Amino acid sequence: MHNIQPISSDLIYVGASDRRLALFENIYPIPRGISYNSYVMLDEKTALLDTADASVAEQFFENVAATLAGRTLDYLIINHMEPDHAALIASLLLRYPSATVVTTAKAAQMMEQFFGNKPAQLQLVKEGDTLSLGRHTLVFTMAPMVHWPEVMMTYDATDKTLFSADAFGTFGALSGNLYADEVNFEQEWLDDARRYFINIVGKYGLQVQNVLKKAATLDIRMICPLHGPVWRDNLTFFIGKHDIWSRYEPEDKGVVVIYASIYGHTEAAAMRLATLLGQRGVKDIKAYDASHTHVSTLVSECFRASHIVLASATYNNGLFTPMENLLADLKAHCWQQRTVALIENGSWAPQAAKLMRTELEQMKDITILGETTSIKSAATPEHEAQLNILADEIAKSL
Ligand SMILES: Cc1cc2nc3c(=O)[nH]c(=O)nc-3n(C[C@H](O)[C@H](O)[C@H](O)COP(=O)(O)O)c2cc1C
Ligand SMILES: [Fe+2]
Ligand SMILES: [Fe+2]
Incomplete structure (x- = not known):
């Protein structure tokens, strides 16, 4: 018919x-x-x-x-x-x-x-x-x-x-x-x-x-x-x-949190930051588990929003692969003109922040905000204080 x-x-x-x-x-x-x-x-x-x-x-x-x-x-x-x-x-x-x-x-x-x-x-x-x-x-x-x-x-x-x-x-x-x-x-x-x-x-x-x-x-x-x-x-x-x-410009002023976490400790820190942002009045925050959400959606969300939090565990001296994959894809799509905050995790020699930074430095006009929160296995009260400072900075820069 x-x-x-x-x-x-x-x-x-x-x-x-x-x-x-x-x-x-x-x-x-x-x-x-x-x-x-x-x-x-x-x-x-x-x-x-x-x-x-x-x-x-x-x-x-x-x-x-x-x-x-x-x-x-x-x-x-x-x-x-x-x-x-x-x-x-x-x-x-x-x-x-x-x-x-x-x-x-x-x-x-x-x-x-x-x-x-x-x-x-x-x-x-x-x-x-x-x-x-x-x-x-x-x-x-x-x-x-x-x-x-x-x-x-x-x-x-x-x-x-x-x-x-x-x-x-x-x-x-x-x-x-x-x-x-x-x-x-x-x-x-x-x-x-x-x-x-x-x-x-x-x-x-x-x-x-x-x-x-x-x-x-x-x-x-x-x-x-x-x-x-x-x-x-x-x-x-x-x-x-x-x-x-x-033009690679952000469509929305807002925060997207993306974490690559094996056992959940990196996720916990990323989600704590999301909550602290919410408490500072940041609206419509989106969070994604890079292992679960297809990279095409993650890339699209990174193009939509102005501020991105990237949190990754260290994996065999590299990035946990879903984060490695995302950064490669963002680079391939000439992603640029965004503000990024970083959280890393590693139980013996955390490398994730350094590796994410190296990738981001090869992109155009990426501002990396504040101090990197570096976790060794699980977040401590000290990290809670750091995340509060980071949340202040992200909220201010929005
Ligand atoms: C297969 C594998 C490889 C890892 N490689 C490293 C590494 O090279 N360096 C390091 O410091 N931690 C390494 N880790 C440890 C994790 O980064 C660490 O346990 C971290 O706390 C995991 O965070 P998560 O709970 O968010 O998965 C590795 C873990 C796994 C499972
Ligand atoms: Fe087509
Ligand atoms: Fe086509």
Whole structure:
């Protein structure tokens, strides 16, 4: 059964959602599922904008066929070659052999790499090139490294719609409501949108800033991303979030406490600090056990908040691995411009604070606050006094 949704009289949503996949890109947990968006334009000429993941092939092809209703497909526009959108290109072209593939030279090269040959009818486009479908004029704009080097976006200059590829996307399956203004986005989607953005394109803040600058010159009334809901209202809210995220600036003034603890003594000290912060009026403190919370959530939370407490046990002269993993991931995502406080633990030669400091010093504009609380096995009344001082300093710096 097809499951298509008209967006306008000649723009149809033909994507589909997957709630079975546990790990997106085989690494990011997606308990709320994911959507693979794809769109058909029914003008004098017909065009399909991107395909979908192989997991939703059956639904996708049924949707495309129902939308075209016997018409031929004239153009297949490929904005991004990652297989979550591009996996079905070869099989689509078997079904619609007369379609001309419109894409970048880099994407065409990747088609050859993935499928063994370039499409028979291929139209390469560069920055600013246009394609007329009849009523609609499409303008192509390059978006390298948002999220791969071959990425472009397609702007429908007629209806002022931006087909934004992976940008402005989010984890989360669609559940009957196609538009962001039909769901409780801030409460139910924003955390996943942040986690998606930070982990997937967060490393490329500069390139995202370039795209935002280009977008600012366009009159955009609707954003059709490759994942998650379509934006037709309050676009500035979501664009503003991407602006903050891609500048690496904190979204919230607040504290996130993350501990990596084997037997619980480091955890106890970290949670004592959290309580002392609460007693000083700090609101909405979030605490995470790095062994239990996926690193993609931890990284996302470190991007959201301004102040981070990192507490780690020493482990074979190194950091307890969940903390080591988190710091490596933060570094990989160019995490910067934050205030950090450190707690360490070790029963014979505590090393954790020194090792965390070494990692943090390689990042840009990280301020390490106060004295490190160094625990030997279990915290003492002396540590309670130190944690009180640290809580004062964190509260003051907020
Ligand atoms: C496998 C393992 C390796 C450890 N390696 C070190 C070490 O190299 N140096 C050290 O001072 N303590 C080391 N420790 C001790 C812990 O850091 C210490 O017991 C600490 O109090 C644990 O805190 P926790 O209760 O939060 O897990 C190790 C503990 C374990 C289980
Ligand atoms: Fe991608
Ligand atoms: Fe994607």
